[in-house]
Amino acid sequence: xxxxxxxxxxxxxxxxxxxxxxxxxxxxxxxxxxxxxxxxxxxxxxxxxxxxxxxxxxxxxxxxxxxxxxxxxxxxxxxxxxxxxxxxxxxxxxxxxxxxxxxxxxxxxxxxxxxxxxxxxxxxxxxxxxxxxxxxxxxxxxxxxxxxxxxxxxxxxxxxxxxxxxxxxxxxxxxxxxxxxxxxxxxxxxxxxxxxxxxxxxxxxxxxxxxxxxxxxxxxxxxxxxxxxx
Amino acid sequence: xxxxxxxxxxxxxxxxxxxxxxxxxxxxxxxxxxxxxxxxxxxxxxxxxxxxxxxxxxxxxxxxxxxxxxxxxxxxxxxxxxxxxxxxxxxxxxxxxxxxxxxxxxxxxxxxxxxxxxxxxxxxxx
Numbered sequence: 001x002x003x004x005x006x007x008x009x010x011x012x013x014x015x016x017x018x019x020x021x022x023x024x025x026x027x028x029x030x031x032x033x034x035x036x037x038x039x040x041x042x043x044x045x046x047x048x049x050x051x052x053x054x055x056x057x058x059x060x061x062x063x064x065x066x067x068x069x070x071x072x073x074x075x076x077x078x079x080x081x082x083x084x085x086x087x088x089x090x091x092x093x094x095x096x097x098x099x100x101x102x103x104x105x106x107x108x109x110x111x112x113x114x115x116x117x118x119x120x121x122x123x124x125x126x127x128x129x130x131x132x133x134x135x136x137x138x139x140x141x142x143x144x145x146x147x148x149x150x151x152x153x154x155x156x157x158x159x160x161x162x163x164x165x166x167x168x169x170x171x172x173x174x175x176x177x178x179x180x181x182x183x184x185x186x187x188x189x190x191x192x193x194x195x196x197x198x199x200x201x202x203x204x205x206x207x208x209x210x211x212x213x214x215x216x217x218x219x220x221x222x223x224x225x226x227x228x229x230x
Numbered sequence: 231x232x233x234x235x236x237x238x239x240x241x242x243x244x245x246x247x248x249x250x251x252x253x254x255x256x257x258x259x260x261x262x263x264x265x266x267x268x269x270x271x272x273x274x275x276x277x278x279x280x281x282x283x284x285x286x287x288x289x290x291x292x293x294x295x296x297x298x299x300x301x302x303x304x305x306x307x308x309x310x311x312x313x314x315x316x317x318x319x320x321x322x323x324x325x326x327x328x329x330x331x332x333x334x335x336x337x338x339x340x341x342x343x344x345x346x347x348x349x350x351x352x353x354x355x356x
Contacts, residue, residue: 028333048333054326062330069334153256155323208264 002059002137003080004030007039013078014043016086026066027080028059036080056137057157057164061149064141068150073143084138088180092140095178102145102173103165105131106138108182119203126210127166131177134161138180145173162206235280238301242277245305246270249312262315269308 001017003010014025027040031053040047048062060077067075076092078084084106092104116133123134141149148154148171149164157163168175249270253263276282 046337048337050329050333052325052329054329058326058330061326062333065330066334066337152323152327155326156256156319204264205261208267211267 001025001027001040001045001078001080002030002056002063003027003032003036003040004053004056004059005032005034005036006080007032007034007036009082010036010045010080011039011043013080013082013084013086014040014045017078017089018044020086020089023076024072026063028063028066030054030056030059040080055158057159058155060137061154064146065150068146072146075141075146077137077139077141079137083182085181088138088182091178091180092138095176096140096142099176100174101176102142103168103175104140105133105136105175105177106180106182107131107133107136107177108180115199119199122203123162123206123210126207127162129162129165129169129175131165131175133177134165135159138182144171148173158205159202163209166210238277238280240277241301241305242273242275245308246274246277248309249273252312252316257316258319262319266312266315 001010001013010027014027017023017025025043025045026048027037027045028048028050029037029040031050037047037049048066050059050062054062063077064075074093076089078086078089088106092106095101095104120132120134124130145168148168154164154167157167165175247270249266252258253266253270258266
């Protein structure tokens with residue numbers, strides 16, 4: 001669970017997850033200026049404190065590397081701001097058992113704004129990934145996905161969405177989605193959809209990333225005979 | 231004897247090709263990749279269609295043929311800058327991984343209460 005300045009919400013999210021699943025809850029504190037780490041620790045989470053802010057994906061990758069180093073076979077990520085409900089975590093695991101996918105993304109289609117829908121349609125076209133929500137932070141990664149994402153190649157990605165998903169797809173892993181319910185954010189705002197300049201920057205950045213990766217992705221998908229979904 | 235058109239086309243295509251190759255090989259980090267994509271597109275366009283330069287010269291009022299040395303010099307500067315950005319991307323990757331590893335090791339240190347650590351599997355990455 002990556003967290004930056006989420007002290008008001010992180011504790012209740014950690015407790016909620018611990019009630020739902022007998023698992024280790026890891027909060028990666030992305031150089032917060034507030035008491036995020038203490039709040040998470042009090043709620044019973046293990047805490048990694050990044051000395052430099054690496055962004056949501058950098059923090060998530062720190063957690064994935066921790067999981068790999070300590071031999072965990074499954075990682076579930078969720079946002080610390082309270083928009084993901086802990087009871088959707090078992091739904092991700094059920095979807096994984098049902099589909100046999102390496103990565104499960106929890107999406108809430110009704111929550112998507114019009115701007116997001118248009119953006120995602122564009123990204124679907126660009127990446128060839130048939131997904132409805134690219135930025136959802138509610139995800140399950142299995143051991144194969146952990147191996148891929150802990151690697152050097154994933155370290156220069158700035159956002160957890162398209163680059164990560166394309167890397168997974170290129171590695172021949174299967175990605176699936178499952179619908180979940182999400183709450184509006186209790187505090188804070190989306191980092192990606194904060195303002196129009198930020199969105200524009202994000203879209204340009206993502207387009208360049210896609211252009212740089214387009215052909216290898218297709219070639220490998222062809223040679224591996226992979227499912228067009230991933 | 232090469233015509234000016236062919237020379238400029240070769241330079242433009244070679245530079246654009248080199249940049250595209252490096253961007254695609256994942257040697258360049260996001261914002262740099264965007265910058266170099268634009269440079270690649272510009273060199274390609276100007277190299278293959280030097281008439282664009284004539285047009286640009288007419289539009290801007292600068293029209294003087296013997297600029298080839300300047301173009302070559304600028305190309306070298308651009309190549310040098312490309313190398314700098316490649317190195318910075320590499321360093322950024324290393325800094326991010328070191329930051330993550332530092333946080334992981336710090337957590338292990340806390341858990342062990344500062345006592346000497348038992349042998350843990352190392353994933354051999356910085």
